[in-house]
Amino acid sequence: MKTATGLPHNAFDWKTSKLVCEFNIQHQIMTPIPELYQPKGEPRKIRPVPFEADVVDAMAMSANGPQPSTSQDSEEVSKKAQPTGSKRPSSNDAEGSSPKRPKYEEESDEESPTEPTLIRTVLYGAEHLAHRKHSASAMEIVIIDSVAYIWWYDRQGAIQSYGLDFIEDLPHFMVLLLILQQLPPEGLGILNTLDSSLHIPGPHGELHFKMGNRLLRSWCIHGRATAIFDIVEQTLPPAIPAHLVNLIRTDGLLAKLMWVESNRVQEGMIIEEIYKRMAEKMTEEDRAAVEGHIPDLIAWKLFDELSTKTIRNDLGIGADDISGRVLSLSVFRRLRPITELEGDDFLRAWWDCVLCHLALWKVGVRHRDISVGNLMYYKYEGRVMGVLIDFDLSSLLKEDEENDPTGTDCRGTLQFMATDLLPGEYAPREREHLYQHDFESFFWVLTWVAHRYQGGKEIQNPPFNDWWPHFRESKISFLMDVVTKRRLPPPTSSFKDVWLNVGKVL
Numbered sequence: 001m002k003t004a005t006g007l008p009h010n011a012f013d014w015k016t017s018k019l020v021c022e023f024n025i026q027h028q029i030m031t032p033i034p035e036l037y038q039p040k041g042e043p044r045k046i047r048p049v050p051f052e053a054d055v056v057d058a059m060a061m062s063a064n065g066p067q068p069s070t071s072q073d074s075e076e077v078s079k080k081a082q083p084t085g086s087k088r089p090s091s092n093d094a095e096g097s098s099p100k101r102p103k104y105e106e107e108s109d110e111e112s113p114t115e116p117t118l119i120r121t122v123l124y125g126a127e128h129l130a131h132r133k134h135s136a137s138a139m140e141i142v143i144i145d146s147v148a149y150i151w152w153y154d155r156q157g158a159i160q161s162y163g164l165d166f167i168e169d170l171p172h173f174m175v176l177l178l179i180l181q182q183l184p185p186e187g188l189g190i191l192n193t194l195d196s197s198l199h200i201p202g203p204h205g206e207l208h209f210k211m212g213n214r215l216l217r218s219w220c221i222h223g224r225a226t227a228i229f230d231i232v233e234q235t236l237p238p239a240i241p242a243h244l245v246n247l248i249r250t251d252g253l254l255a256k257l258m259w260v261e262s263n264r265v266q267e268g269m270i271i272e273e274i275y276k277r278m279a280e281k282m283t284e285e286d287r288a289a290v291e292g293h294i295p296d297l298i299a300w301k302l303f304d305e306l307s308t309k310t311i312r313n314d315l316g317i318g319a320d321d322i323s324g325r326v327l328s329l330s331v332f333r334r335l336r337p338i339t340e341l342e343g344d345d346f347l348r349a350w351w352d353c354v355l356c357h358l359a360l361w362k363v364g365v366r367h368r369d370i371s372v373g374n375l376m377y378y379k380y381e382g383r384v385m386g387v388l389i390d391f392d393l394s395s396l397l398k399e400d401e402e403n404d405p406t407g408t409d410c411r412g413t414l415q416f417m418a419t420d421l422l423p424g425e426y427a428p429r430e431r432e433h434l435y436q437h438d439f440e441s442f443f444w445v446l447t448w449v450a451h452r453y454q455g456g457k458e459i460q461n462p463p464f465n466d467w468w469p470h471f472r473e474s475k476i477s478f479l480m481d482v483v484t485k486r487r488l489p490p491p492t493s494s495f496k497d498v499w500l501n502v503g504k505v506l
Contacts, residue, residue, distance in 0.1 A: 014131035018188050019180060020124050021141045024117040031146045031167040043172040046147050046163030049118060117144065122221065125153035129189075130219045134257075136306050136327065137189030139180075148173065154189070155259035155325045156308035157222045159315070191306075194257075197233070200329060202299030203272060204244075205237025207331055209299075211255050224325075224392065226258040231331065236298075244296060244333070251378060252334040253298060260392065262307060263323035268300035268330055270365070270391045277363040286359035292380065293356040295389050296333040303327040335376035335387055339449055340456040342494035345384045346449065349377040352386030354442050360388075361435050364397030368433055370441035371413035372448055414471045415464070416444040419479070422472035444475070446502065450495035463489040 121142050128138035137154040147163040166173035185192050197210050212232035218225040231253040236245060260266055274294060278287050309324030318324070338349050353375045357367055367374075367388065374390040393411045414422065418437035452462035467474040491499035 014127050015133070017128070018190075019139050019141065020128065021143060022117060022121050022124065024142075024144045027145055031165055033167055037171055039171075043164055043169040046165060048160040048162060049142075049144065049149060117142065121151055122158065125151065125158065126219055126221050129153060129155075129221065129225065130217055132190060133214060134191035134194040135189050136186075136191055137311075139188060148176075150176075152311065153221055154308045154311075155221070155223060155225055156312070159311070159317070194329075198329075200299035200301045200331065202237060202331070203275075203297060204240040207237055207299035208235040209233060209253070209255070209331065215254070224258040224260060226256065229255040229257065231255055240298075247296070247378070247380070248298075248333055253331055254334045256328075256330045256332065258328055258392070259308070259325040260302075260328045261323045262304075262309070262326050265394075265396055266300075266302065266328060267391045267394070268297060268328075270394050270396060271295065271297045273396055274360065274365055277365070281363045282359060286362060289352075289355040289359040292385055293352050293387055294360075295335070295387060295391075298331040298333065300328070300330040303329070332389075333378075335378050335389065337373070338375040338377050338386065339372060339453050339458070341377060341384065342453070342456065343498060346495070347498055349384050349386030350375065350442070350446060353388045354439075356386070356388045357438060357442075358435075361438070364399075365391075366395045366397070366433065367391065367393075367438060368395065369393045369412045370438050370445060371416045372445050373413070375445060412441070415448060415467065416441045417471070419472055419475050422475070446498075447478075450491040450499045450502075451489055452492075454492040454494050456494075459492060 121140055124140055125138050128140075129135050132138075137152060139153070140151045142149045142151055143166075144163075146167045147165050149163050150161040152159040152161075164173055164176065194211065197208060200207050200209070209231050210233040211229040213230050214227055215230055216226065216228035218227065234253060236248065240248075271294065274290070278290055282290065304326055306327045307324045308326075309318050312318030312324070338346065338353075341349055357370070360367065369390060369392070374388065376387045376389050378385050378387065412421070418440040421431055421433065421437055448464065451464065452458055464474075490496075
C-alpha cells in the first residue's frame with residue numbers, strides 16, 4: 001500500500017509508459033465487498049459509457065494537433081499555435097479540425113459527470129500515440145467508481161469495452177490484469193521491429209536501412225499521423241542510377257511513416273505510375289517539367305498485417321463500407337522546405353512546381369493538396385530545383401476517364417485551398433476539383449510565404465492568423481482588397497520585388 005500510494009521514483013514519461021489508468025469517483029457509496037467470491041462462468045456485462053458531444057469533439061480536434069510549419073524536412077516538432085497544417089477532413093478522413101491540442105475545462109456537468117473523464121481519456125490516448133517512437137495502438141483502463149472499462153486507440157478511432165465491476169467480479173479482474181501484464185510489446189501497440197534494420201523493396205531494388213531520430217510527429221488519434229525519421233544506416237540498391245547516388249550522398253534520405261486508408265491508391269503506386277506516364281504519354285517539354293521535380297522514391301511498403309480493421313473484424317464491429325488504415329513506409333531523398341528561399345530563387349522553385357503540376361494534370365495525375373509544406377527544393381549543379389511532394393491525397397484518371405470520379409471529395413490544407421472548395425455559408429455542397437482550384441492554391445502559397453517569411457524564417461506575429469476558422473470569408477475579402485487596391489499587409493523585404501510583380505499581374 002505504501003508503494004502504491006507513494007510518489008513515483010522517476011518522472012512520468014509517455015514514451016516508456018505501457019498503459020494508463022484514469023480514475024473517477026462519482027458516487028460515495030461503492031459496491032459492497034462480498035465475504036466470499038463464488039466461482040461463475042462469465043462476469044456481468046456493464047454497458048459502455050455513452051459518448052457525449054464534447055468527447056466526440058475532442059476526438060475530432062485531436063485529429064490534427066501541433067503541425068510543423070514546413071512539412072517533410074522540419075528539424076523538430078513544431079509547437080506553434082498557428083494553423084499551418086490544418087487539413088479539411090473528408091467523410092472518411094478526420095485529418096484535421098483544429099491546429100491546436102484541445103484544452104477543456106475540468107469542471108463536470110451535472111447532467112454528464114463522466115464527460116471530463118472521457119475527454120481526458122481521449123487526450124491521453126493521443127499523447128500515448130504521439131510520444132511513442134513507433135506505435136500502432138494504445139490502451140487505457142478507465143475506472144468509474146468500481147467499474148473498469150478498457151479503451152483501445154488506433155488511427156481509425158477508439159473502441160470501448162463493456163464494463164467490469166472489479167469489486168463484484170474481482171477474480172475476473174485479476175485475470176484481466178494478468179493478461180495485460182503478460183502482453184508482449186506488440187500487444188500493447190509498440191512496434192519495436194521498426195527500430196531494427198529494415199529491408200524494403202523499391203523501384204531500383206531492395207533498400208537496407210535503419211531509422212534514427214524522429215524529425216516530425218503528429219498529435220492525433222484518427223488520421224494519417226504522418227511521422228518523418230532520419231536514416232542513419234543505409235545500403236543502396238546496386239541498380240540505382242549514378243546521378244541519384246550522388247544526390248543521396250549530398251542530401252541524405254528520410255523515411256516517411258503514415259497510416260493510410262487501405263482503399264486509396266497509395267503514394268508509392270502513384271509515383272511509379274507517374275514515371276510510366278512520363279515515358280508513354282508526355283511530350284518532351286512536359287517530361288522536362290516533371291523529371292527532377294517530383295520526389296525520388298527509393299523504397300516503399302505497406303504493412304497490411306497492421307491494419308486497423310483487424311481488431312474490428314475480430315470483435316464484429318467492422319463495417320464493410322468503411323476502409324481501415326494500414327501503416328505505409330516510404331523512403332525518399334531528403335529535400336529542403338521552399339520557405340528557406342527568397343526573391344528570385346523562391347520564385348524559380350515555385351514556378352518549377354507550377355509547371356510540374358500542369359504537366360501531371362495533362363496526363364491524369366491530380367495532386368489536390370497544393371500547400372507550403374508540399375513545395376520543396378534542392379540544388380543541382382548550382383541551380384535551385386523546385387519539387388512537388390506529398391501525393392497522399394492524389395488520384396489517377398484512367399485512360400477512358402475525362403473527369404475525376406473522386407473530384408467532389410474535396411481535401412487539402414485549408415489555408416491554401418481555393419475559395420470555391422472551402423466550406424462556408426454560401427458555398428455549394430458538392431464542387432468538382434478543377435485545375436483552376438490547384439492553380440489558385442499556388443497563388444495562396446505565394447501570398448502566404450511573401451507575407452510571413454523573412455530571410456528563410458517565419459516572422460513574429462505573422463499576418464493571416466485571423467483567417468482561422470473562417471478561411472473562405474477571409475480569403476474572399478483579401479482577394480477583393482487586392483483587386484480594388486485597398487490597403488494590404490506589406491510583404492516582407494525578402495519578397496518586396498516578387499509581390500510587386502504579382503500585383504502587376506493581378
